[in-house]
Amino acid sequence: MGRGKIEIKRIENSNNRQVTYSKRKTGILKKAREITVLCDAQLSLIIFAASGKMHEYISPSTTLIDILERYHKTSGKKLWDAKHEDLNSEIDRMKKENDNMQIELRHLKGEDINSLNYKELMTLEEALECGLTGVRDKRV
Amino acid sequence: MGRGKIEIKRIENSNNRQVTYSKRKTGILKKAREITVLCDAQLSLIIFAASGKMHEYISPSTTLIDILERYHKTSGKKLWDAKHEDLNSEIDRMKKENDNMQIELRHLKGEDINSLNYKELMTLEEALECGLTGVRDKRV
DNA sequence: TCGGCTATGTATAACAG
């Protein structure tokens, strides 16, 4: 279309490239809107120009999130796992830390100490005596 | 285009709608590919037909996740917060729990007790004595 | 229902200001 046929390959002249981008962006956004209206389709179109500028079209009556959820379900491809995995591993890490402290606390309170061996009991006693001394010094 | 002009509104005849969808889908996918090649654009296009069938085009040299990250950064719109917020609040909750245990542990070890008032010290001392008794009983 | 055809409406490459 236009005054001459062009090959579909990167337009080397940056000015032409920019102009073509702008026109085709308008075109594709229009097509996107049209197909959703004509055919009851749901669609998400996100375009970034080489310059970084962004344009989007999301079909009405839906949201990008809806579409991504559906994409997720339909394709089975997971989108936010990278993010989720980080958070999940952080949670696991804290959970372990938590459990360890929980156990130490119970021991210091004299609970669940049946499983401790003699050496561990001695260490614990020492810690308790030390703490007690500190507290008594302070209190007086 | 075609033998007659059509209005951009829902095509009522479901057969025509389906045919038009199929043709236009091909068209828009082609346009999507072309603009990325011609203009160095990055693009994500996801279409769901009314039937539920999905089609997508993601520009080469990128991934949908990249595009969504960029969308997030550029638009400021948060996409996965609903999902993430749950995890984040879980992390916050555990962090608090963690901190509290951390403090309690330090107190039991006689550390950082300057900030405690008399009553708190007494409670602490009691706990320590109780723990110590338990441990000594056990050790013997 | 479907794949292909073609007359016609659109999009756009090149150009002009």
Added chain:
DNA sequence: TCTGTTATACATAGCCG
């Protein structure tokens, strides 16, 4: 560089088999 124009290539609506 940007906006508008125009000749042309392209996309596609309605058909046909």
